[in-house]
Amino acid sequence: xxxxxxxxxxxxxxxxxxxxxxxxxxxxxxxxxxxxxxxxxxxxxxxxxxxxxxxxxxxxxxxxxxxxxxxxxxxxxxxxxxxxxxxxxxxxxxxxxxxxxxxxxxxxxxxxxxxxxxxxxxxxxxxxxxxxxxxxxxxxxxxxxxxxxxxxxxxxxxxxxxxxxxxxxxxxxxxxxxxxxxxxxxxxxxxxxxxxxxxxxxxxxxxxxxxxxxxxxxxxxxxxxxxxxxxxxxxxxxxxxxxxxxxxxxxxxxxxxxxxxxxxxxxxxxxx
Amino acid sequence: xxxxxxxxxxxxxxxxxxxxxxxxxxxxxxxxxxxxxxxxxxxxxxxxxxxxxxxxxxxxxxxxxxxxxxxxxxxxxxxxxxxxxxxxxxxxxxxxxxxxxxxxxxxxxxxxxxxxxxxxxxxxxxxxxxxxxxxxxxxxxxxxxxxxxxxxxxxxxxxxxxxxxxxxxxxxxxxxxxxxxxxxxxxxxxxxxxxxxxxxxxxxxxxxxxxxxxxxxxxxxxxxxxxxxxxxxxxxxxxxxxxxxxxxxxxxxxxxx
Numbered sequence: 001x002x003x004x005x006x007x008x009x010x011x012x013x014x015x016x017x018x019x020x021x022x023x024x025x026x027x028x029x030x031x032x033x034x035x036x037x038x039x040x041x042x043x044x045x046x047x048x049x050x051x052x053x054x055x056x057x058x059x060x061x062x063x064x065x066x067x068x069x070x071x072x073x074x075x076x077x078x079x080x081x082x083x084x085x086x087x088x089x090x091x092x093x094x095x096x097x098x099x100x101x102x103x104x105x106x107x108x109x110x111x112x113x114x115x116x117x118x119x120x121x122x123x124x125x126x127x128x129x130x131x132x133x134x135x136x137x138x139x140x141x142x143x144x145x146x147x148x149x150x151x152x153x154x155x156x157x158x159x160x161x162x163x164x165x166x167x168x169x170x171x172x173x174x175x176x177x178x179x180x181x182x183x184x185x186x187x188x189x190x191x192x193x194x195x196x197x198x199x200x201x202x203x204x205x206x207x208x209x210x211x212x213x214x215x216x217x218x219x220x221x222x223x224x225x226x227x228x229x230x231x232x233x234x235x236x237x238x239x240x241x242x243x244x245x246x247x248x249x250x251x252x253x254x255x256x257x258x259x260x261x262x263x264x265x266x267x268x269x270x271x272x
Numbered sequence: 273x274x275x276x277x278x279x280x281x282x283x284x285x286x287x288x289x290x291x292x293x294x295x296x297x298x299x300x301x302x303x304x305x306x307x308x309x310x311x312x313x314x315x316x317x318x319x320x321x322x323x324x325x326x327x328x329x330x331x332x333x334x335x336x337x338x339x340x341x342x343x344x345x346x347x348x349x350x351x352x353x354x355x356x357x358x359x360x361x362x363x364x365x366x367x368x369x370x371x372x373x374x375x376x377x378x379x380x381x382x383x384x385x386x387x388x389x390x391x392x393x394x395x396x397x398x399x400x401x402x403x404x405x406x407x408x409x410x411x412x413x414x415x416x417x418x419x420x421x422x423x424x425x426x427x428x429x430x431x432x433x434x435x436x437x438x439x440x441x442x443x444x445x446x447x448x449x450x451x452x453x454x455x456x457x458x459x460x461x462x463x464x465x466x467x468x469x470x471x472x473x474x475x476x477x478x479x480x481x482x483x484x485x486x487x488x489x490x491x492x493x494x495x496x497x498x499x500x501x502x503x504x505x506x507x508x509x510x511x512x513x514x515x516x517x518x519x520x521x522x523x524x525x526x527x528x529x
Contacts, residue, residue: 030311036398104528112519112528114519130398131398132396132397132398133311139412146405148394148511148512157509164410164514187519187528247418250414251414255379255380257518258379258380
């Protein structure tokens with residue numbers, strides 16, 4: 001396994017910056033396609049409610065309005081997360097109870113001001129991309145989430161360490177940033193209705209720069225403890241702030257836990 | 273005779289080594305360190321840094337307490353110029369510190385306390401922007417060096433920071449704080465009129481001199497300063513991990529399965 005990773009890493013390193021480039025794409029001093037600035041998901045308004053799309057309006061759209069939004073899941077083609085039976089039962093239990101919780105297992109980690117995880121950080125508000133030398137850094141306004149993605153092909157950290165945002169290693173293949181994520185804990189969800197992964201999930205992300213104002217994102221999730229096969233989510237990011245305004249725009253501090261009153265109410269409700 | 277010479281040599285060497293004059297001369301005559309530059313020509317502060325002191329527990333001189341290492345203070349002159357009413361409040365905070373410390377509720381530690389929490393932080397620089405990402409509570413501070421402060425006053429746990437470069441030094445001006453954070457776990461406090469000026473100056477490949485000026489006319493009789501060193505973490509595999517305080521607290525309470 002280690003040897004295979006090394007081979008993959010070496011092959012990947014060999015093609016860094018060698019792929020086709022977009023004409024007019026500006027670059028950072030260390031040669032990365034420059035995608036710095038403020039971005040947001042622009043294809044799936046309801047992703048944070050249900051990554052599988054508009055299965056049931058009362059469950060997926062809190063205002064109650066019907067919607068025809070499609071699933072983020074592009075593989076398998078039916079748009080469903082390929083859960084093993086036990087995992088499907090767990091997800092369905094949350095789906096049925098997320099508006100009427102009866103135990104802590106029904107409570108969305110976002111409600112408790114825990115970090116978003118991957119890929120939820122990309123469909124929960126605006127995020128900022130910075131590209132200091134040797135890194136791609138992503139700052140999320142919601143709950144000041146951060147991801148630091150080193151681009152130097154260093155090995156992942158030891159498997160016994162689990163992190164809320166995982167351990168990311170990236171490299172550029174032409175106009176696509178390829179990121180390998182391991183060491184992810186199992187405490188974040190994909191959405192409000194309880195779609196989830198386990199703590200042995202292996203995530204492979206691809207950020208493809210389509211134009212100066214669009215990034216296509218794909219993430220493949222492999223977790224033999226939870227799914228019957230790997231599956232892939234896809235969405236597109238657009239500039240959240242453009243032009244001159246982006247020069248003076250900034251993310252502000254979103255101190256979620258510090259302002260949290262919901263948890264105390266839930267403690268009262270679930271422990272009486 | 274041989275023994276006498278030996279003693280003499282030892283005495284001279286000791287005198288040279290411990291001479292305050294020679295140390296003074298060396299410090300004064302040493303050329304100021306000029307570190308590497310970022311691609312846009314600014315002093316390069318990037319890397320993973322951490323303090324090696326006990327300021328997070330108590331910024332003043334203190335003996336050891338259970339769970340708290342003894343430490344020499346980081347406050348210049350060791351005295352914090354509280355107004356008379358504030359002396360009483362600090363004493364009260366100290367007595368209630370185990371529960372009243374905002375850290376006990378997993379709140380963001382404020383500025384400058386976030387800098388000297390016993391966790392590493394990483395500095396990133398792009399033109400016009402310096403970002404501090406802290407392992408503790410995934411706190412983030414973005415220091416823009418290309419724009420003025422925000423109009424009006426909004427309370428933030430970590431304030432709003434603006435920077436400028438003065439030679440080798442990044443000078444950070446931070447305002448717009450709330451009055452809910454402490455400077456340490458010993459109850460040293462401020463109001464929402466807090467104004468913090470930080471100076472980050474590299475003094476070598478692996479050290480940053482970190483100087484903080486605290487100004488708060490509602491709590492103190494005059495501005496006062498803290499000084500400490502930030503050390504570059506040397507481990508080849510160093511990287512930020514996470515310390516999600518509120519999640520850890522919920523887990524400990526049995527409310528995170």
